[in-house]
Amino acid sequence: MENNTIVNNSDMNEAHRSHIVKLIHQKGVCSRAELAKATGLTQASITKITASLIDSGVLSESGIIKGNGNRRAIGLKLNTKNNLVIAVKFSRYVYTAAVFDISGKLYKQREKEFDMNDDPREVLTDMKKDIHELLDEYENVLAIGMAVPGPYLRHRGRIAIISRLSSAWHDISFVDEFENEFNKPVFIEQDANAGAMAEWWFGNHDKPINSLAYMLVGEGVGSGIVVEDSLLLGKQGAASEIGHISLDINGPRCECGNYGCLELFASTPVLLQRAKQELPQLFKKSRHKRSEEYELIFSAAREGDHDALKLLKQVGKYIAYGCVSLINSYNPDIIVIGDVMSKAGDILLPVITETVRERAIPELFEEVTIKMSELKIDPTLYGAAAIATDKVLSRPSEFLTVRVQ
Ligand SMILES: [Zn+2]
Incomplete structure (x- = not known):
């Protein structure tokens, strides 16, 4: 009984530390009074917790800011420079590895294209080598986040289907490959979930949001849902596979087993294939x-x-x-569309908005914002950094310092 109480207290303290660190991460700079108001903790508790976080080097004071009611207050900020994460994006023909700090600042990025029919073992060996080199170069890496194409079965560590990728990849367990490869924790998530976390952590949205749907439209189509800081995962981690909802029940067979899936109509390979048939003049020049x-x-x-x-x-x-299915299923505050198709947002967004207006439940449509991702960094890669950052900030005493009590 007593032991349980101790564990619970310690969990509670860690939850408070995490809440405070995440709030400061979100706002950049915060006063103690603002933290007390946002967390519901007493000013005395905030003073005690922030003192220990300052003492252990997680936070520092940043000079005078305007606090509640325009009163002058001392600002608190996160020490980001010495707290780094490595982000890895694995996609169908290229992988990217990059170093970020926990505020989302990019330090270094490298990427390598591979052939979809290459031996997976060779590609994995190259990926590991690149990550080891980044770890050698940057001392202060706390964790590694990795984004892989969905549907990703987290309990098995492997991808359920990877359209157009050699079947040899189906037997690869990313968890087995990477979990013990480095002396850093590795967190693996599917690409659309990573993108959703990138938008949640680093996206610049006009209004406060409680729920966000991210729709990835690129080589594949997927979605990730975040509700109040947490990803919606489902039993196996593959919830909200929007790319495999059937839009045409009599349509072509999809690799997932269903017919007429959204991914068969909206992904970039389909766009490219149709463009090459219908607009051959565009592709006449040398290889692109x-x-x-x-x-x-x-x-x-x-x-x-x-x-x-x-x-x-x-x-x-x-x-x-x-988008209509996302709205009717999850009723999110905001839908962010990302990956390749967001680069044509100027053309696509008016069509998307108009079509959604015609088809979604009107009361739900009125309250939802639909926009293209405005992140300057690829949301999936950025998301891999966000996944690692989220883990680090959720357990500050484990990751950020050894001295927090
Ligand atoms: Zn499908």
């Missing part, structure tokens, strides 16, 4: 990189190419059907 091929379609539409515009608008409608 994949990312440049999308840009060719987007630019043609912007320059008034009727067929390119029509094609993109059709894709926009399918993205909208996905």
